[in-house]
Amino acid sequence: MSGALFISGARLMDPATGRETAGDLRAAGGVIEEIGPGLTAQDGDTVIEAQGAVLCPALIDIGARASEPGAAGIENLDTTIRAAAAAGVGTLILSSSSGTGLTRPEDLEWISYRGLQSPVRLLGAACTHTPQSEMAEIGLMLRAGAMLVSDGGEIVSDTRFLRNLLSYASAFDAWVGLTAEEIHLSAGTVAHESAMAVRLGLTTRPGISQRLGVERLAALAELTGARILFERLTTADGLDALKTARKRGLELAASAPLTHLVFNEVDIGGLDPAYRLDPPLRGEADRLALLGAINDGLIDIIVSDHTPVALEAKANPFSDAAPGSASLEALIPALCMLDADGQLPLMAGLKALTSNPADLLCLPQGRLYEGAPADLVLFDPAAPNVYGKDGLESPAPSAFAGRRLQGRVLMSVVDGAIVYARPGYAE
């Protein structure tokens, strides 16, 4: 493992600076030692001929769910980690709603422990509240390594409690990830409110539910001084509210799930439970607004929102199926497809999965410069890819299954070590 890694002839993309150049990269001792055109490999280096493939910082996914802690279900944590490595994710921050929930300091310690054996950097988000709806031990969980605090998709309806929580968390300078929905409009619904969903007879929530949610949380951010991350924004209404709130100089950030950049409500037309997601798929105007928001920086972060749902939980009619999709391994192919279709420049998509989450959480990863951690992903952005056709690490049901995407991860590097190589590659 002492040997250095030399990658030659790559298309180097550094989302932090927006620079794209042809060149080489040498990684040694876990860091990027040299980067630029015309480098020469040294004796003993493992040499990879990139042949024009894209080399960029490994992805940082701050919103993937694992089935553990608790019963592993369809996909145990090792499998999720393997899927992350295959997806080019170098830093995997488990959602606080993973398994039975990351609600105690012990759960974060468990992640650290599992991280010792993990090829990718494994971290976690602390849940805001306990299963008994009391404030969770946020301070101790942050101390135990939690990267942020999050409601894990469960809306905190009690505004007084939320105020206390935000106030309490503000003393730790932690980002608090919250779900922006008006619970009385969103609870029990399975689809976005539209002519189509109503005609299908589905229970629906209007886009303004998210707008009300954003406005409520922004007001509380103003009152408490807390840093709020709006998790999984998906509507044009929500984005409008975010744009207004941002003007008030608050510390706000927002994330969007990958599925909602690719799919819209038309995909649920066949009532295929694979498209049962939470939040539900929105209208095409919402999807385009989301892409625009990522491109112009209104949305900081893309998350995989990877959710391994058991096959039997999906084996139900649309409304009764469990929401969620395995999405980690669709990250790069979806970004490449959106780029090829002229919907979202690859650099903007990568920025939302590398330097932006790194900046938000003060991580040293996510950038290409000499001295930076050697967390890298090499991918062919032009390779045709029908999702799942060539096999996947994650066995969980996916909304992307059988969909025509583009691009293929060739190799993932974490801390200077190859943690994934496409079969036949880099051997």
Added chain:
Amino acid sequence: MGQGDHGYTFPHRGLIAASALNRVDLELIFDSARAHLSRNRTEDKKHPSLKGLTVINLFFEASTRTLASFEIAAKRLGADVVNFSAGNASLKKGESLADTANTLAAMQPDLLVVRHHSPGAAEFFQRTTGISTINAGDGANEHPTQALLDLFTLTEHLGDIGGRRIAIIGDILHSRVARSNVALLSLMNADIRLCGPASLLPADADRWGASVFHSVEAAIEGCDAVMVLRVQRERMQSGLIPSAREYAALYGVDHTRLSLANEGCIVMHPGPMNRGIEITSALADDEAVSVILDQVEAGVAVRMAVLELLAERGQQETVL
């Protein structure tokens, strides 16, 4: 007592708020308290300056130590003392507070000591009845005799506390002890620090004339005294803070954290303590630094001084 020395007559009819006191008032109270403190340590503790007077202790909120302290103080001064407390049926019969006040006033007591959950309750009693009233705690507003006994204890151990750094750590938001202490410590020009979880600190605490800290280590650094406040379990149940375990880990005061303070720093607590939560047992019982029992002892002496000054003032009014 003491008035002659200062050429100043204690001007207050009652003791409603620590913030109403000036430095000469404090000297009067403390001169007298010092005398009571030493007499209280002798065999004959009686000093019947309140002989013939009736003191009613009216405690609408449960209390053991403050009630006992006031009762002992008044009895040592020879007063007749009647206690009404929270468990007492007569306080729960649904009459208005004004009716309760007027009924008691009709029995011609000379001094009232009132504890109530509503801010302004002691002042309400004094205004309604015209009887000298001591505020023994009105909601989260004031607890002036606690601040007096705290300042007395501080002065006994540290001398002049002007410029001395004093941290108050805990649930500042709900604490009348903190509010009254800030009033008196400001008057004495102490360097006051307030520290606690952000959800237990008032949003405008930085405008109280104190510096605000969320890190207990930073707050204790360079302190000459640390006042630890009681953290109530109901704060966890009502979602203001997570758990006793987290509170102890992040805000609990122990020897390690105290080592950041100045040499000779003293540790105070108004009681009752949650050992192992806001303060470790080892620290609370460490006679080299803990002055918690001194505070309790000072409490009786300071309350005797206050009762006596108010009674003298009342008698002068009668004469006039």
